[in-house]
Amino acid sequence: xxxxxxxxxxxxxxxxxxxxxxxxxxxxxxxxxxxxxxxxxxxxxxxxxxxxxxxxxxxxxxxxxxxxxxxxxxxxxxxxxxxxxxxxxxxxxxxxxxxxxxxxxxxxxxxxxxxxxxxxxxxxxxxxxxxxxxx
Amino acid sequence: xxxxxxxxxxxxxxxxxxxxxxxxxxxxxxxxxxxxxxxxxxxxxxxxxxxxxxxxxxxxxxxxxxxxxxxxxxxxxxxxxxxxxxxxxxxxxxxxxxxxxxxxxxxxxxxxxxxxxxxxxxxxxxxxxxxxxxxxxxxxxxxxxxxxxxxxxxxxxxxxxxxxxxxxxxxxxxxxxxxxxxxxxxxxxxxxxxxxxxxxxxxxxxxxxxxxxxxxxxxxxxxxxxxxxxxxxxxxxxxxxxxxxxxxxxxxxxxxxxxxxxxxxxxxxxxxxxxxxxxxxxxxxxxxxxxxxxxxxxxxxxxxxxxxxxxxxxxxxxxxxxxxxxxxxxxxxxxxxxxxxxxxxxxxxxxxxxxxxxxxxxxxxxxxxxxxxxxxxxxxxxxxxxxxxxxxxxxxxxxxxxxxxxxxxxxxxxxxxxxxxxxxxxxxxxxxxxxxxxxxxxxxxxxxxxxxxxxxxxxxxxxxxxx
Numbered sequence: 001x002x003x004x005x006x007x008x009x010x011x012x013x014x015x016x017x018x019x020x021x022x023x024x025x026x027x028x029x030x031x032x033x034x035x036x037x038x039x040x041x042x043x044x045x046x047x048x049x050x051x052x053x054x055x056x057x058x059x060x061x062x063x064x065x066x067x068x069x070x071x072x073x074x075x076x077x078x079x080x081x082x083x084x085x086x087x088x089x090x091x092x093x094x095x096x097x098x099x100x101x102x103x104x105x106x107x108x109x110x111x112x113x114x115x116x117x118x119x120x121x122x123x124x125x126x127x128x129x130x131x132x133x134x135x
Numbered sequence: 136x137x138x139x140x141x142x143x144x145x146x147x148x149x150x151x152x153x154x155x156x157x158x159x160x161x162x163x164x165x166x167x168x169x170x171x172x173x174x175x176x177x178x179x180x181x182x183x184x185x186x187x188x189x190x191x192x193x194x195x196x197x198x199x200x201x202x203x204x205x206x207x208x209x210x211x212x213x214x215x216x217x218x219x220x221x222x223x224x225x226x227x228x229x230x231x232x233x234x235x236x237x238x239x240x241x242x243x244x245x246x247x248x249x250x251x252x253x254x255x256x257x258x259x260x261x262x263x264x265x266x267x268x269x270x271x272x273x274x275x276x277x278x279x280x281x282x283x284x285x286x287x288x289x290x291x292x293x294x295x296x297x298x299x300x301x302x303x304x305x306x307x308x309x310x311x312x313x314x315x316x317x318x319x320x321x322x323x324x325x326x327x328x329x330x331x332x333x334x335x336x337x338x339x340x341x342x343x344x345x346x347x348x349x350x351x352x353x354x355x356x357x358x359x360x361x362x363x364x365x366x367x368x369x370x371x372x373x374x375x376x377x378x379x380x381x382x383x384x385x386x387x388x389x390x391x392x393x394x395x396x397x398x399x400x401x402x403x404x405x406x407x408x409x410x411x412x413x414x415x416x417x418x419x420x421x422x423x424x425x426x427x428x429x430x431x432x433x434x435x436x437x438x439x440x441x442x443x444x445x446x447x448x449x450x451x452x453x454x455x456x457x458x459x460x461x462x463x464x465x466x467x468x469x470x471x472x473x474x475x476x477x478x479x480x481x482x483x484x485x486x487x488x489x490x491x492x493x494x495x496x497x498x499x500x501x502x503x504x505x506x507x508x509x510x511x512x513x514x515x516x517x518x519x520x521x522x523x524x525x526x527x528x529x530x531x532x533x534x535x536x537x538x539x540x541x542x543x544x545x546x547x548x549x550x551x552x553x554x555x556x557x558x559x560x561x562x563x564x565x566x567x568x569x570x571x572x573x574x575x576x577x578x579x580x581x582x583x584x585x586x587x588x589x590x591x592x593x594x595x596x597x598x599x600x601x602x
Contacts, residue, residue: 049377052384069217081363
């Protein structure tokens with residue numbers, strides 16, 4: 001519990017750093033977006049990043065300490081969302097070497113998805129409570 | 136139209152990912168979390184291939200089938216090998232991010248250099264540095280955990296190590312900045328950055344020993360997530376950003392918990408190799424620890440009404456968890472209250488001990504965190520330490536000269552009696568003498584953890600059926 005407490009106390013400092021960084025990046029992004037039209041909305045992306053990080057911190061601090069190993073294999077599988085990027089690269093009609101790089105990335109992400117979810121479920125199945133136990 | 140549908144599907148997938156982590160708060164709901172995760176991933180994959188322009192179906196199906204072929208066996212590894220598997224999948228995650236970043240750079244260089252804007256280049260450089268250093272760093276960590284012969288298990292240190300490592304990273308970053316501002320002229324620097332990142336990953340993990348592995352694995356977990364975030368910035372994809380950020384923050388929190396549990400800072404774990412403390416070893420070898428036989432220990436256990444078992448990495452090595460389960464059953468049958476005291480860094484990854492004990496079908500209510508069990512310790516009749524060492528060393532509380540001073544420990548020495556199961560008197564990982572073994576109320580049970588506990592079980596069941 002102390003860990004969490006001190007972590008959230010430090011959060012003020014972290015928040016200032018994050019806001020400062022956002023401000024810095026927003027300058028770059030605005031300067032760029034005046035020139036090019038194909039430029040994506042970076043501010044929106046950074047907002048999403050910031051909010052998702054805080055949601056992640058909030059959700060993960062509540063995860064039962066019993067389940068930290070399954071948590072790690074679950075987040076492994078979740079971060080294999082890189083599969084989306086790999087699919088886009090592999091799928092489009094790009095030069096061959098791009099397709100090959102994409103296919104290797106797709107293979108790596110797919111492996112993580114499959115093994116990550118399967119092993120998480122396998123581990124979680126083993127966590128039995130006293131009441132559900134028959135003996 | 137199809138674009139909006141894809142975006143809405145991505146929002147749905149993001150919500151499911153958040154629920155997936157949310158349900159991990161309790162073992163009762165945790166399995167819903169896996170199903171939510173699978174559903175989210177399925178939605179993400181299906182809506183991505185709906186995008187017009189996806190034509191290379193052969194390549195996609197071959198890669199996916201190969202992913203299943205490798206992934207299914209990887210999910211069936213024994214639970215003692217879970218740390219290696221986790222490290223290996225961080226490596227795969229890093230590799231995927233690095234490759235996508237590389238491919239995108241060369242693609243844009245060829246088809247439209249005007250796409251290589253400053254922001255995109257920052258994201259690409261961050262993606263490849265994080266991705267490739269996670270790749271080799273995690274491979275090294277997996278190799279160390281698997282105890283592959285040609286990878287040194289002990290921390291490898293040499294003079295000027297930190298300076299060399301940091302300057303390598305520094306060169307990579309400076310090169311990165313050069314490419315960021317001149318993406319078309321300085322193409323030749325790009326492969327150099329990749330090589331430097333690969334090298335830095337190896338050098339970062341080489342000086343790290345087994346006891347620091349929980350922190351390093353958590354940190355690499357965080358890097359793998361952040362590289363996915365960078366990929367999201369490169370591809371302008373919010374789903375990648377959110378899912379990557381969830382992974383990154385999870386790795387961050389686990390690293391913080393691990394560091395606090397060892398009373399060390401990030402920099403200390405990464406740059407202050409633990410192997411260096413061996414020189415400090417005190418010259419007090421004259422003390423002898425008291426020894427006990429399994430028969431004598433079993434007699435004492437028969438009288439005990441409160442028993443606490445402290446598992447450590449030694450339990451995993453000896454595969455002693457099933458014997459411990461038998462011991463647990465016998466002690467519970469005679470009416471004793473048996474609990475397990477779990478130190479956050481026991482084992483080789485966060486939560487390692489919990490999974491092993493759960494595998495042996497010990498109800499999870501009996502697995503108690505260090506902070507929650509220490510106040511009960513003085514009332515405990517017998518503590519059994521199974522293959523744990525530094526996490527029960529009272530020197531962390533009292534001896535200011537000890538390298539582990541200040542680390543929170545399980546107060547095994549405060550119990551009425553303590554049995555420590557250990558193969559020999561060799562000091563543990565950090566090369567630190569354990570004060571606990573010389574304490575007045577501690578008795579050593581020498582031998583392999585599985586064999587010793589097996590012997591205890593035999594003695595106890597004999598006397599139980601006899602009476």
